[in-house]
Amino acid sequence: MNVLGLHHITAMASDPRANFDFYTRVLGLRFVKKSVNQDDPGTYHLYYGDATGSPGSALTFFPWPGLRRGRPGSGQAYATGFSIPAGSIPFWKERLAKLGVPTEAVTKRFGDEVLTTFDPDGLRLELIATAESDPREPAPANDIPAGFRIRGFHSSTLGLTDSAATVNVLTQLMGYRLVSKEGSRARYTVANGGPGSYVDLLTDPALPRGLNGAGTIHHVAFRTPTDSAQQDAHSEIGRSGLHVSPIIDRAYFKSIYYREPTGILFEIATDQPGFAIDEPVESLGTKLGLPPHLESHRREIEAALPPLIIQP
Numbered sequence: 229m230n231v232l233g234l235h236h237i238t239a240m241a242s243d244p245r246a247n248f249d250f251y252t253r254v255l256g257l258r259f260v261k262k263s264v265n266q267d268d269p270g271t272y273h274l275y276y277g278d279a280t281g282s283p284g285s286a287l288t289f290f291p292w293p294g295l296r297r298g299r300p301g302s303g304q305a306y307a308t309g310f311s312i313p314a315g316s317i318p319f320w321k322e323r324l325a326k327l328g329v330p331t332e333a334v335t336k337r338f339g340d341e342v343l344t345t346f347d348p349d350g351l352r353l354e355l356i357a358t359a360e361s362d363p364r365e366p367a368p369a370n371d372i373p374a375g376f377r378i379r380g381f382h383s384s385t386l387g388l389t390d391s392a393a394t395v396n397v398l399t400q401l402m403g404y405r406l407v408s409k410e411g412s413r414a415r416y417t418v419a420n421g422g423p424g425s426y427v428d429l430l431t432d433p434a435l436p437r438g439l440n441g442a443g444t445i446h447h448v449a450f451r452t453p454t455d456s457a458q459q460d461a462h463s464e465i466g467r468s469g470l471h472v473s474p475i476i477d478r479a480y481f482k483s484i485y486y487r488e489p490t491g492i493l494f495e496i497a498t499d500q501p502g503f504a505i506d507e508p509v510e511s512l513g514t515k516l517g518l519p520p521h522l523e524s525h526r527r528e529i530e531a532a533l534p535p536l537i538i539q540p
């Protein structure tokens with residue numbers, strides 16, 4: 229399979245405005261797309277990413293007002309890592325403390341410092357200060373100096389009680405390879421490697437089963453370059469015996485979905501056409517993006533959604 233790394237990660241939230249404030253104002257990500265859940269157009273689908281929302285940067289949310297909290301655990305993507313420059317942990321520690329955002333003690337992982345924090349729904353996020361080269365352009369953020377900004381995903385950590393079947397899917401089907409092991413964690417990479425490519429398997433037989441809800445990950449999407457690479461991936465997943473969805477046009481990318489053996493929902497998404505297909509890069513996130521079949525209901529849909537205050 230032609231997989232290039234992480235494409236986007238989608239999570240569940242309970243309050244669209246608190247979610248919007250946290251990711252744009254606290255983490256300084258760019259709000260790159262305001263859309264609706266295509267299966268539930270009365271709720272938002274919100275996308276936060278780098279300067280242009282490039283593949284490998286977008287953390288996206290389905291915010292359902294009042295959704296009960298989930299519990300991160302096994303059979304889930306357990307934590308989401310962002311790449312920040314080496315040496316920027318003290319800045320983030322101070323910033324998050326000043327803003328009243330909870331953090332855990334800084335830890336070391338494969339030589340990098342990791343600061344764990346939580347969004348308003350308790351979603352587990354890791355700021356990973358890596359010395360590895362990461363030339364991706366972060367979103368501009370007024371109050372975060374350029375040398376400290378989030379550059380996109382670093383890794384997704386999957387929670388497992390037994391990793392054998394998942395390792396098999398990653399390495400035999402998806403082209404991932406082992407980088408290193410440290411304690412109960414094993415790191416895998418694909419294609420050119422580096423931040424944005426990593427999948428960490430955290431294997432702990434005592435990890436309780438994860439429960440879906442606000443503050444948990446819904447699915448992890450992987451990049452594939454083209455429609456034809458996606459068609460090939462679709463055939464290979466089918467041949468492996470896993471159930472795979474048909475190819476679905478999500479307007480900004482095309483998607484296929486399958487569950488790895490412990491139940492974590494994976495998606496393979498195309499790099500093209502991207503978020504600039506229905507609004508210019510300069511004004512990404514300002515217009516409500518709707519798929520063609522919902523366009524005739526734009527007025528009612530817009531009226532039913534809570535407004536989000538977009539900073540200039």
Ligand code: ZN
Nearest residue numbers: 238447449495
């Ligand atoms: Zn997705």
